[in-house]
């Protein structure tokens with residue numbers, strides 16, 4: 001089974017948790033795309049749900065699948081969010097934002113009673129940080145923000161190169177919120193909750209890709225089958 005088939009398997013497993021009438025957060029990325037696709041099939045078959053997309057890309061896909069959509073201005077809570085991740089650790093802390101949607105993804109996850117992370121099992125790590133940590137920043141004062149980020153890294157015992165994310169066209173990548181993303185190559189984030197708190201204090205940081213205590217379940221698909229891990 002190839003990687004894409006594993007992602008679809010994880011998505012299909014998470015879909016089993018969806019019940020009629022649920023309000024759903026719809027994630028972003030190649031794995032979440034499978035979930036939205038499969039959800040669309042169920043909706044076409046009569047399942048009644050309403051979704052909040054975490055990116056313009058997911059909104060477009062959900063609309064094409066005819067999944068009814070709403071916003072967090074119209075409803076206060078979501079029952080369940082299903083989203084992918086770039087890394088998942090044993091505490092179910094995550095690195096997210098490889099697809100650039102981390103701000104909306106975190107707002108939606110935080111408004112959800114449950115978050116199921118779906119991934120192929122290469123995303124499972126002992127310690128977060130091999131995947132570059134995405135940090136969404138405002139363009140104004142970028143250098144000052146990066147200096148403050150470097151200080152936060154040092155305070156939490158990590159260091160590494162930072163790079164401003166570029167799109168496929170070579171231009172600076174701009175998020176759905178109109179911000180930029182700095183990817184920090186840290187290697188090994190030994191105290192992710194502390195780093196998350198420190199980054200959140202920096203004025204130019206809009207949001208960072210450390211998702212601490214948000215995921216309740218991880219569904220990981222691998223060659224040996226599907227593993228479901230619950231947060232303790």
Ligand SMILES: O=C(CO)[C@H](O)[C@H](O)COP(=O)(O)O
Nearest residue numbers: 029030031084097098099101
């Ligand atoms: O955080 C994300 C987007 O901002 C994605 O969920 C994450 O990058 C995983 O993507 P994929 O399922 O394509 O591996």
